[in-house]
Amino acid sequence: MPEGHALHRLARLHQRRYAGHPVAVSSPQGRFAADAALVDGRVLRRAEAHGKHLLHVYDTDLVVHVHLGLYGSFAEHALPVFEPVGQVRMRLVGPTHWTDLRGPTRCEVLTDVEVKALRARLGPDPLRRDAHPDEAWARISRSRASMAVLLMDQSVLAGVGNIYRAEVLFRHGVHPATPGRALDRAVWDDIWADLVELMRIGVRRGRIDTVRDEHLPRAMGRAAREDRHGGEVYVYRRTGLPCLLCGTPVLTEVVAGRNNYWCPTCQPA
Template sequence: MPEGHTLHRLARRQQRVFGGQRVRVSSPQGRFADGAAAVDGMTFHAAEAWGKHLVHRYRDGDTERMVHIHLGLYGAFTELTAPIPEPIGQVRMRIATEEAAADLRGPTACEIYGPADLEALIARLGPDPLRRDADPDRAWASIARSARPIGALLMDQKAVAGVGNVYRAEILFRAGIDPMRAGRRMAREEFDALWQDLVGLMKVGVRRGRIHVVRPEDDHGAPAYAPDRPRTYVYRRAGEPCRICGTPVMMTELEARKLYWCPVCQT
């Protein structure tokens, strides 16, 4: 599932391509036909991200409508340029101008939203480190009173919005924190440092389109876990030597997700 930086990068890209233009919106697959008809011909006003959720705003005079998208595990947008071909495959939604188009396939959610729907979404999400209005005190309040492991809390979208498995594993390694430590055993100073590191790393992810987490002085030795990915400290490196101490990286499951850490560097 894409992590939060991917959604913010996607929102910025779609804002550049479609912002301020009247767009044609269709549902070649048919599953979003009524929703597409509701915004077809309107001006693409804005694209915004909250954690792993994307919201399009369309306007026509004083009328505003929103489309909420959650990519889930399989959702993705494909960009097209003129001459724009006919849709291929199961395209849930197509946004198009004369010069460009974006086809959405396989999302978990693609639906019309009203103001109350958006308010409810924001209310159930924790603060998003990539949003200027993020309040880290809200995340700290959720973490400080919880007996759940910090490794689980960072993945809980009600506590922090947008963090996925890669950022979870890597920021805890960089902070030297055992992912099994209970949230209520975290010191506020540790959380503040963790939050600031997360904000900085996710901003890099937005700029580069890839998750870069390894410090320059450590960016050598064993290759990345996949040919098209930058190196990581522990993510998907189970059994391989830690880049800092050489101890084999550990892996277990925590709340049905794989968790990676170094038992020596993270205490």
């Protein structure tokens, strides 16, 4: 599932290409046809993201809400438009570009009231300027749940996924099983600031890089990571491989339905 930086990156791209213009919205697949008709030909006012949710806001105060889920994806193209290939849930055509959306978990038109209700269910997003990290801390500091669970709970913190979870806990030496209420406030402040910086890097580069300069392949004389996710990481998907800092084999276990990774030496219980 794409993490929050990918949705913010999409929002910025759609803002540049479509915002301020009337756009043609259709559903070649048919499943989104009725909702598409509500915004077809309208001006797209802005595109924005909150966590893993993409929002296209129209001049009618209607909003197209997209959650990509595990299988959703956008395919971006320059004009001219060609015939749909595969199951296209939504097609958006602007003055210079067009995009096809396939396989999302959610694609629907919401009212302003419904969007406010959606936002109310989400925690602060490190990539949004209106985020309030104290709201996340209020939940974390009272919780018996582990930090590995809390960081993936979108009602606590919006946009953080499996990779950022594992990596930010490693970077701050926090064992994944640490209860939220046992975390020091200063450590949380550092984690939040780190997520803001790391996720901004993700937006700029289009990949997740979490390794500090002094631990990059060239600095350490090691081979670069080869993985379809790209980017340099400390522990994510490195089960059994030596920790880049101490050499201890990286461990993994399933937490909140996803594989989590950590170093038992650098992140002691």
